[in-house]
Structure formats: C-alpha cells, structure tokens
Amino acid sequence: MNLKLTALAVISILSAILIAFLTGDAILAIIPGVFLFMMKFRYSIMLGFAESFLSFMAIYLEYPLKDVSSLSSIIGGIIGLPSILIILIYPLLAGIITAFSALLFSGVYELIKTGKSSQNPT
Amino acid sequence: MKRKFIAVLIVISMVVISITSYASIQLQTVNPENGVFQSINGANISSGTYIIPGLENKVTVDIDTSGMAHIYAGNFHDLxxxxxYYTASMRLFQMELQSSIAAGNVSQFVGQAGVASDLSLRTVGLNTDASILVAYMEKNYPQYYSYLQDYASGVNAYINQTGGNSHLGFKLLGISPFKWTVFDSLVWQEYMAWSLATGACTVLQSDIFYNAMGFQNYSTIYPYYPYFTQNITMVPGSGTVNGYNLTDQGINPSYFWKLNFFQEWATGISNRTLHSLQPLLERAYNNIKDPFALPGSHDFGSSIGSNSWIITSNYSSDGVPMMANDPHLPLLAPSLWLPLQLDAPGINVTGWGLAGLPGILIGHTKTTSFGLTTPEGNSANEYVEILRGNDYLYNGKYYPMAQQNITLAGEHFTLYSTNNGPLIGRSGNFGISLNWDARTPSLDAIAEIKLDEATNYSQMLSALKFWGPAPPQNFALVSLHHAGYITAGGYPLINETLPDGKNVSVVGSVSLLNGSMSKYEPKGFVPFNYLPQDVNPPRGYMFAPNQPTVGENYPYPFVGSYWTTGGRAETIYHFLKEHDKMTIKDMMDLQSNVTDYWAEQFTPLLMKAISGMGNMNYSERQAYALLSSWNFTYWQDMKAPVVYYYFTAALYNLSFYRIYSEHDLRPYEPNPYINSAIYLAENDPNSFWLNGNFTQLARQSFALAVGFMDYHLGNVSNWEWGNIHRLEICSLTELPQLSIGPIPIWGGRHTVSVGYTPRVLEYPIPYVLNGSSLRTIARPGTGTFYGVFPGGPSENILSYWFDNQLPAWLNHEYYPMQGLPTEVRIVYEP
Structure with a gap:
C-alpha cells in the first residue's frame, strides 16, 4: 500500500514539474492532484500544494534572479501590488489548484470507498 | 455524517478550483513561464548564427560597444x-504601438481609452494618406517600394520565428504582434510628418487670439518675425535666394510686412464672419489635438525645436567642412532612433534611423553628412467651408462631401472631407477643413535612401528633390568640400492680391481661408530652386535652430509661420562669429552650451526695475544677489536659474496670462515670445501688456516669485535648478514604471543644450520631456564622426542596451561612430 502511495506521489510530483515547465498553465495543475486520490485529505492537500507551488516557483530559476526581482518590482508598480506577491501569486494559484484537486479526488475516492463498504455489511 | 462532510469538501474543492482557475487565466501576465518574465530572455544580446528564410546571402551584424549595429550585406534586398529583422528584434513593440497610434488603431490595444486619439488622427487623415502613399509608391517607384517590402519581410521573419515573446509590451497587454506591412512604415512616416507640421493648429490659435484681441495686439505679441530675429536667419542676408527676391516682384518688404493678413482681402472671409466662428475654431482645435500623442509631441507652444549648424572649409581649423545636429524631439524610452550602419555594395551609411522605417535619416557616409531641423513655415492651412447638409459650396455650386465610416472600439463614426481636405470641425452651416501638404504623396522614404546612397553634395541635393511635400525640413548638408543648407519639402503657395493691387504667392496663411472659392486654394509649392538655401556662404557658417529661415525680402513670403524665439540661434550665431577656426571641440562645446541668450538680455532690464525696491527681506536680498552675479547658464547646482525662472513666470502670471484668462484664451495660447516681453520692456514699458508699468510689474513679480520660492522650496540652499528642473524619459506606454527618471537636468527653454519646460508659477514644475534626441558632429573630410543619444538600441528595460548611452548623453560626451570594438557578432544566414 505504501509503495502504491509512494508511486502515485512520485507520478504526481513528476506531472507537476512537467506541467510547470512544459505548459506553465496553472489550470493543468489539476492533473497532479488526481494522482493523490488515495492519500488522506490532509496529506493530499499538503503534498498537492507543495509540489505545484514549488514546481512553478522553480520556473524562476530559468532566469537571472536579479532580473526576476527587477521585473517583479516594475510589474508590481504598474499593477499596484508588492513585488513579492507578483513572484508568488501564480505559483500560489497553481499550488491551490493542485491542493484542492487532490482534495476533490480524495473525496470522490473516499465516497466511492464508503459507498462500497455500506453496500457490503460483512 | 461522514459522507455529507466529504460531499461538502468536494463541493468546496470544485468552487475553489473554479475560482483559482479563473484567476490564473486573468493573471497570465505574471505567469512565470509564459507571462512578462519571458521578456527577461530578450534582455541579453548574444553572439550567434540565426537561420532567416528570405535572405539571399549571409548578413553580418556587429554590435559595437556603444550599441550601434553595423549591418554588412551583399545587396540592398538583404540589407x-x-x-x-534586427530592428524588430530590438523594438518590435515600439514599432507596432507607434504604427497603431499613427493609423488610428490604438483603441485595438487599449480599448475605449484610445478612441479619442484614434478619432483625432483618423480625422486628420494619416491612415488615408498613408494608404494612398503605399499605392502611389508601389505603382511609380517599384524599386524603392521593394526596399520597404524587404524591410517589412525582415520584421515578419522575426515575428514568425519568435512570436515577439520576449517583448514586455505585448505580454503586459496580453496580445500578439501583428504582421508588419509597408503601410505600417509609411503611416509612421506620416505621423512624424504630422508631428512636425506647422499651420495645422497655429492658424486656429492665431484666429482665436485675433478674434479676442485684434491685430494690433496680435502683431505685438506674435509678430510675423519675432523681435530681434531679422539678422539671424538660416540663409544669410535679406532673403534673396538664387538671385530672386520680393523686391524683384515690385513689392517693398517694409510695405508687405505691415499688412494685416487677417483681413478679408487676404482670406476671403470678413472679420465679422471670422469672429462668429470663434466656437468652431475652438472645437476644431480640440478635435485635432491628439490626446494620446507621444509625450511632448504636438505641443503647439513650439516646444519642439532642433539645432544644426554647418562650418565651411575656410572657417574650419582643418580646412574641411563640418556639421553639427541635434534634433529636439520627445525623449522616449525606447528612443525614436536606432543607431545603425548600413553597408552593402552601393551604400555605406552610418547614423540613426527611425524604428519602423528603412534607411538612415540623420547620419554620414565616408564623404557626406546630413542632418535636419524643423522650419516653422506653414505646411498646413485651414479653410472655412460653407455647408448645406452633407454638401459643400465651391465656386457657386454645392458638391457632396466624401464620407468615410469607421468603427472604433465598437463605436461608429462618419468622417467627412471636401476638396480642401478632411473636415476637422463643424457648426451649423460652417465647417473647417484641413489642407495639409501630406495629401500629396510624400516620398520621404525615397529621399532618405537616396541621401544614404549619395556620395557628394550635388547628389544629396538631387536626393532632396524627392523629399516631401510633408514635412518641410532644414537639411544641413556637408561633403568633402561643400557645406550648406536647403529647406526641402513642399510649402503650399497661396496667391494673394495685396491692397495695392500687386499679386504675390505667399507661403500659407495666418488665418482661415475661404474654402468656397478657388482663389485661395494652394497653387503648387515653392519651386525647388527658390526654397531657402545656400552653400559655402562667404561668412563661413550657417545655422538652423528653428529661427526664421529667410529674411523679409524672400520671394515667397512666409505669412503663415510660427518661428521659435531665436534664442538658440542667437547663442549659436555669437559663438560662431567669435570662433573663426572651428575645431571639433568647439563644435562639442557649442552643442553643450547652456547659456540663455534671452535671459542675458532680459535680466539687466529686470534688475534695473527692481533695484530701487526698498525694504527687501532676507530672501529677496539673496535672490537679488544671485541674479546680479549670474552668468546666464543653467547647471543643476546653480540657484540663479531658479530665481530667473520663477521671476519671469510670476511676471507672465501677473501680465500675459492674466490678460489671456480675461479673454478666455488661456487654453489655446502658448507662452508669448520672450522676445516680445523684452521688446516691450525696452521700448514700451507702459504697455497694456505690462500692466501699464514695467517697473511696478517687475517689482510685484519679484516679490511674488521670492515668496513662492520661500514657501515651496524653503531656504535659499534649496533653490538649486536640479531640484525643480528634472528630466523624464517617458515610456511609449506612458507608464512611469517603464520610464527613466526623474533626473535633475541642465539647460533651459532657450539654451542650445535644451531642457524645455513651460514657464509656469508652479511647484513642482512639469518634467522636461523633450530635448536633444541625438547629438552628432561630423567632419567627412577627416573621417571624424561623433554621436550620442539618450538611450540604447533595445526596448527591453532589463537590458544593459536599454539606456547604455544615457550617462554619456547626460554628461555631454560622445561616442566615436566608427572603429569601436565589436561586442556582439550576429550572423544571419539564409
């Protein structure tokens, strides 16, 4: 069982990384959450959030950090938000999407599981 | 119970996922993979080889340490x-935004906020004129059209390869670049011409003033030739050009220049009718003022100017001619200019091109150099139209107006035009149409490339036969042995019958003309041979910083014109007069000169007026002492310029501006000529314009100014010019975050090294937005070429190349324009 969970977690992490670097699309961060359906709610949320948040944060490593900092200050000034939020906001969204995706699919899995057990009293 | 809890969690999850997914779509701008951060990739320019389909042979682009790209190609097509391709890689967003503004399509970028600008420029007709020009060039000049097409193909090759992904502007707006066409280049050419057109608004301003205050007051404040400028014209002498003048036509200049050209005999419009058109004049003025104009551009208060001068071989220390040029334009980030060398068999030219147009506009070859400034004679005039419904009256018959339906951001508009041009305002049965010389296809792009190909003086002159009609420009031309000027372009001529019965063709009008009769229509342009021009003048120098180009005896009098005050011309004139063996260093010294000639004339009069003031307080005594010891230069750490600035601003406030306001003129009129204030103070100190007593006015102004400085700036130690006089190099987007500055800056409104600011009793004063958009000094005879501009080749704000030349520009330093080491080598291969 642990092996299965671990394998799914690894697949989830890898998919989060691939989505971040290949598409950069936060909506697709739903996908890594799917693989966390067997985990307990609390762990699926934590892992889901962490893997997408960190994957999307890691994109910044493609750029010189000095330029990331300068550009976030400029964009923050234009939009009217703190520069740190400019850097964090998209990875945060991706993290939240994966976290709640994991929660959603864990919930569905749990419902199916409890449904089956209530049909079979033995 | 547990199942219910899980169901609730599922619902919550779905809601949160939906909201965050929506938010992620809205926040694509800050997506680290696809959003603005991608533009970081465009910050560095590195050596490498790129495959570019469409090239015939290999092209090498060497970017030197100053940021100038030297492009070496095997033929014109590849060049x-x-x-x-190179320009797009550096400036794609700028090019597309500029083209969209010019074409009246900026609302496609910014939505409703751009409609007023689009409507203004569509009304003027840039879009239509450019479309006509494209077709005209394609049909009549296929070779030069093909060069424009090659340029467009290069831009599109870049777009096809990269999608423009590394350009911040596109990412910020969330849009993709459109495909570049010849139209986009030429509509930008039209915009530049429009921004340099004189007469479009000044005619309206003149009439608004005339209606309110009459001819006596008009000619006192805005004389045909600003006071004291008769002897500093671009063409030395009284106005004779190639042996022809006004006197030859039996007309006495002193008679001619006393005439009132607002009268019915000159315009075909009675003064009563003109007066009744005041609301229409104001409406038309507002209709063609582009609210989205480039910062500082289209300010009809003459804030755009330029400097240039030439030195003949007998006046030069090395015995060969020289030239200096610094065109004053909106200082933008990125700059309007891109430094380039274009080298292929048949062409080898170095200098600055406009981003969006092929060729070099200001620059040099091995044997020539050329620069330009703006002359101020009318290239546009306005006509009163008599309307009936959608018909206009012409020579006794009504004709239907041409109509054009356009849609901007979902709103529908209909534009009208008569035989005189687009209708820019209408009130009841009267309309005002704009007759701008750009209605005739302007072949500037051809002239520019021919100029780039020219290798001697006569070839440069021949090239300039293609220039214009719009916009007329003073071309400074220098070859190995010759130096001179010509004001190339098309000045529309109006046939006037003077009150004494004599006929004469004049350039433009100072007032609206009657559009319902053919008599006042433009009848051709000033013949090329009689355009203001001279070569190798015996005195050894000529200069053209926007002062009157020719004297009062010029055969085609500039009735419609709005010259600058001539302050820079006076400084240049006196400097050149005193340096009879000019060196390159002298040229640089003059280009960095920050002496205000008019301050030098005005300050003694002001000092004399306030010298008898009793009971000066401490601050007033300090201000007085500062002015007493001032050398009339404007450096950032000096205090006297602040005193002079606020002193004269207060004087304007208490006199000219007060009178303007009382006559509802304030929104429409620029600063009065400083010459006029000086002239009146000297010759008519009891003038109505000086509140009847110059001495009293000066004393009140001085007290007001010092009190103002005390209040806003505090202690005298804070009265430094750099504290109030600051430069902002604006982004095209007008976002301060993408702009450079504010930077404390030298210079004043009338100094050669200029720092334009309006004269207003305000704190803080408006930023300097216009100035020397580039500086160049050339001596082809010795192969000596220097240049600098306030920016860099790249539009990427994160790039070193965004503003790499700015520090040198701020310090009045130069880069040699040849022989610098190569920093980056890019090879384009087919």
Missing amino acids: FYAQG
Whole structure:
C-alpha cells in the first residue's frame, strides 16, 4: 500500500514539474492532484500544494534572479501590488489548484470507498 | 455524517478550483513561464548564427560597444531585410504601438481609452494618406517600394520565428504582434510628418487670439518675425535666394510686412464672419489635438525645436567642412532612433534611423553628412467651408462631401472631407477643413535612401528633390568640400492680391481661408530652386535652430509661420562669429552650451526695475544677489536659474496670462515670445501688456516669485535648478514604471543644450520631456564622426542596451561612430 502511495506521489510530483515547465498553465495543475486520490485529505492537500507551488516557483530559476526581482518590482508598480506577491501569486494559484484537486479526488475516492463498504455489511 | 462532510469538501474543492482557475487565466501576465518574465530572455544580446528564410546571402551584424549595429550585406534586398529583422528584434513593440497610434488603431490595444486619439488622427487623415502613399509608391517607384517590402519581410521573419515573446509590451497587454506591412512604415512616416507640421493648429490659435484681441495686439505679441530675429536667419542676408527676391516682384518688404493678413482681402472671409466662428475654431482645435500623442509631441507652444549648424572649409581649423545636429524631439524610452550602419555594395551609411522605417535619416557616409531641423513655415492651412447638409459650396455650386465610416472600439463614426481636405470641425452651416501638404504623396522614404546612397553634395541635393511635400525640413548638408543648407519639402503657395493691387504667392496663411472659392486654394509649392538655401556662404557658417529661415525680402513670403524665439540661434550665431577656426571641440562645446541668450538680455532690464525696491527681506536680498552675479547658464547646482525662472513666470502670471484668462484664451495660447516681453520692456514699458508699468510689474513679480520660492522650496540652499528642473524619459506606454527618471537636468527653454519646460508659477514644475534626441558632429573630410543619444538600441528595460548611452548623453560626451570594438557578432544566414 505504501509503495502504491509512494508511486502515485512520485507520478504526481513528476506531472507537476512537467506541467510547470512544459505548459506553465496553472489550470493543468489539476492533473497532479488526481494522482493523490488515495492519500488522506490532509496529506493530499499538503503534498498537492507543495509540489505545484514549488514546481512553478522553480520556473524562476530559468532566469537571472536579479532580473526576476527587477521585473517583479516594475510589474508590481504598474499593477499596484508588492513585488513579492507578483513572484508568488501564480505559483500560489497553481499550488491551490493542485491542493484542492487532490482534495476533490480524495473525496470522490473516499465516497466511492464508503459507498462500497455500506453496500457490503460483512 | 461522514459522507455529507466529504460531499461538502468536494463541493468546496470544485468552487475553489473554479475560482483559482479563473484567476490564473486573468493573471497570465505574471505567469512565470509564459507571462512578462519571458521578456527577461530578450534582455541579453548574444553572439550567434540565426537561420532567416528570405535572405539571399549571409548578413553580418556587429554590435559595437556603444550599441550601434553595423549591418554588412551583399545587396540592398538583404540589407533592408536584415535592418527590418534586427530592428524588430530590438523594438518590435515600439514599432507596432507607434504604427497603431499613427493609423488610428490604438483603441485595438487599449480599448475605449484610445478612441479619442484614434478619432483625432483618423480625422486628420494619416491612415488615408498613408494608404494612398503605399499605392502611389508601389505603382511609380517599384524599386524603392521593394526596399520597404524587404524591410517589412525582415520584421515578419522575426515575428514568425519568435512570436515577439520576449517583448514586455505585448505580454503586459496580453496580445500578439501583428504582421508588419509597408503601410505600417509609411503611416509612421506620416505621423512624424504630422508631428512636425506647422499651420495645422497655429492658424486656429492665431484666429482665436485675433478674434479676442485684434491685430494690433496680435502683431505685438506674435509678430510675423519675432523681435530681434531679422539678422539671424538660416540663409544669410535679406532673403534673396538664387538671385530672386520680393523686391524683384515690385513689392517693398517694409510695405508687405505691415499688412494685416487677417483681413478679408487676404482670406476671403470678413472679420465679422471670422469672429462668429470663434466656437468652431475652438472645437476644431480640440478635435485635432491628439490626446494620446507621444509625450511632448504636438505641443503647439513650439516646444519642439532642433539645432544644426554647418562650418565651411575656410572657417574650419582643418580646412574641411563640418556639421553639427541635434534634433529636439520627445525623449522616449525606447528612443525614436536606432543607431545603425548600413553597408552593402552601393551604400555605406552610418547614423540613426527611425524604428519602423528603412534607411538612415540623420547620419554620414565616408564623404557626406546630413542632418535636419524643423522650419516653422506653414505646411498646413485651414479653410472655412460653407455647408448645406452633407454638401459643400465651391465656386457657386454645392458638391457632396466624401464620407468615410469607421468603427472604433465598437463605436461608429462618419468622417467627412471636401476638396480642401478632411473636415476637422463643424457648426451649423460652417465647417473647417484641413489642407495639409501630406495629401500629396510624400516620398520621404525615397529621399532618405537616396541621401544614404549619395556620395557628394550635388547628389544629396538631387536626393532632396524627392523629399516631401510633408514635412518641410532644414537639411544641413556637408561633403568633402561643400557645406550648406536647403529647406526641402513642399510649402503650399497661396496667391494673394495685396491692397495695392500687386499679386504675390505667399507661403500659407495666418488665418482661415475661404474654402468656397478657388482663389485661395494652394497653387503648387515653392519651386525647388527658390526654397531657402545656400552653400559655402562667404561668412563661413550657417545655422538652423528653428529661427526664421529667410529674411523679409524672400520671394515667397512666409505669412503663415510660427518661428521659435531665436534664442538658440542667437547663442549659436555669437559663438560662431567669435570662433573663426572651428575645431571639433568647439563644435562639442557649442552643442553643450547652456547659456540663455534671452535671459542675458532680459535680466539687466529686470534688475534695473527692481533695484530701487526698498525694504527687501532676507530672501529677496539673496535672490537679488544671485541674479546680479549670474552668468546666464543653467547647471543643476546653480540657484540663479531658479530665481530667473520663477521671476519671469510670476511676471507672465501677473501680465500675459492674466490678460489671456480675461479673454478666455488661456487654453489655446502658448507662452508669448520672450522676445516680445523684452521688446516691450525696452521700448514700451507702459504697455497694456505690462500692466501699464514695467517697473511696478517687475517689482510685484519679484516679490511674488521670492515668496513662492520661500514657501515651496524653503531656504535659499534649496533653490538649486536640479531640484525643480528634472528630466523624464517617458515610456511609449506612458507608464512611469517603464520610464527613466526623474533626473535633475541642465539647460533651459532657450539654451542650445535644451531642457524645455513651460514657464509656469508652479511647484513642482512639469518634467522636461523633450530635448536633444541625438547629438552628432561630423567632419567627412577627416573621417571624424561623433554621436550620442539618450538611450540604447533595445526596448527591453532589463537590458544593459536599454539606456547604455544615457550617462554619456547626460554628461555631454560622445561616442566615436566608427572603429569601436565589436561586442556582439550576429550572423544571419539564409
């Protein structure tokens, strides 16, 4: 069982990384959450959030950090938000999407599981 | 119970996922993979080889340590193709935004906020004129059209390869670049011409003033030739050009220049009718003022100017001619200019091109150099139209107006035009149409490339036969042995019958003309041979910083004109007069001169007026002492310029501006000529314009100014010019975050090294937005070429190349324009 969970977690992490670097699309961060359906709610949320948040944060490593900092200050000034939020906001969204995706699919899995057990009293 | 809890969690999850997914779509701008951060990739320019389909042979682009790109190609096709590709790689967003503004399509970028600008420029007709020009060039000049097409193909090759992904502007707006066409280049050419057109608004301003205050007051404040400028014209002498003048036509200049050209005999419009048109004049003025104009551009208060001068071989220390040029334009980030060398068999030219147009506009070859400034004679005039419904009256018959339906951001508009041009305002049965010389296809792009190909003086002159009609420009031309000027372009001529019965063709009008009769229509342009021009003048120098180009005896009098005050011309004139063996260093010293000639004339009069003031307080005594010891220069750490600035601003406030306001003129009129204030103070100190007593006015102004400085700036130690006089190099987007500055800056409104600011009793004063958009000094005879501009080749704000030349520009330093080491080598291969 642990092996299965671990394998799914690894697949989830890898998919989060691939989505971040290949598409950069936060909506697709739903996908890594799917693989966390067997985990307990609390762990699926934590892992889901962490893997997408960190994957999307890691994109910044493609750029010189000095330029990331300068550009976030400029964009923050234009939009009217703190520069740190400019850097964090998209990875945060991706993290939240994966976290709640994991929660959603864990919930569905749990419902199916409890449904089956209530049909079979033995 | 547990199942219910899980169901609730599922619902919550779905809601949160939906909201965050929506938010992620809205926040694509800050997506680290696809959003603005991608533009970081465009910050560095590195050596490498790129495959570019469409090239015939290999092209090499060497970017030197100053940021100038030297493009070496095997033929013209590859040269302009590579120029397009390279320019797009550096400035694609700028090019597309500029073209969209010019074409009246900026609302496609910014929505409703751009409609007023689009409507203004569509009304003027840039879009239509450019479309006509494209077709005209394609049909009549296929070779030069093909160069424009090559340039466009180069731009599109870049777009096809990269999608423009590394350009911040596109990412910020969430849009993709459109495909570049010849139209986009030429509509930008039209915009530049429009921004340099004189007469479009000044005629309206003149009439608004005349209606309110009459001819006596008009000619006192805005005389045909600003006071004291008769002897500093671009063409030395009284106005004779190639042996022809006004006197030859039996007309006495002193008679001619006393005439009132607002009268019915000159315009075909009675003064009563003109007066009744005041609301229409104001409406038309507002209709063609583009609210989205480039910062500082289209300010009809003459804030755009330029400097240039030439030195003949007998006046030069090395016995060969020299030239200096610094065109004053909106200082933008990125700059309007891109430094380039274009080298292919048949062409080898170095200098600055406009981003969006092929070729070099200001620059040099091994044997020539050329620069330009703006002359101020009318290239546009306005006509009163008599309307009936959608018909206009012409020579006794009504004709239907041409109509054009346009849609901007979902709103529908209909534009009208008569035989005189687009209708820019209408009230009841009267309309005002704009007759701008750009209605005739302007072949500037051809002239520019021919100029780039020219290798001697006569070839440069021949090239300039293609220039214009719009916009007329003073071309400074220098070859190995010759130096001179010509004001090339098309000045529309109006046939006037003077009150004494004599007929004369004049340039433009100072007032609206009657559009319902053919008599006042433009009848051709000033013949090329009689355009203001001279070569190798015996005195050894000529200069053209926007002062009157020719004297009062010029055969085609500039009735419609709005010259600058001539302050820079006076400084240049006196400097050149005193340096009879000019060196390159002298040229640089003059280009960095920050002496205000008018301050030098005005300050003694002001000091004399306030010298008898009793009971000066401490601050007033300090201000007085500062002015007493001032050398009339404007450096950032000096205090006297602040005193002079606020002193004269207060004086304007208490006199000219007060009178303007009382006559509802304030929104429409620029600063009065400083010459006029000086002239009146000297010759008519009891003038109505000086509140009847110059001495009293000066004392009140001085007290007001010092009190103002005390209040806003505090202690005298804070009265430094750099504290109030600051430069902002604006982004095209007008976002301060993408702009450079504010930077404390030298210079004043009338100094050669200029720092334009309006004269207003305000704190803080408006930023300097216009100035020397580039500086160049050339001596082809010795192969000596220097240049600098306030920016860099790249539009990427994160790039070193965004503003790499700015520090040198701020310090009045130069880069040699040849022989610098190569920093980056890019090879384009087919």
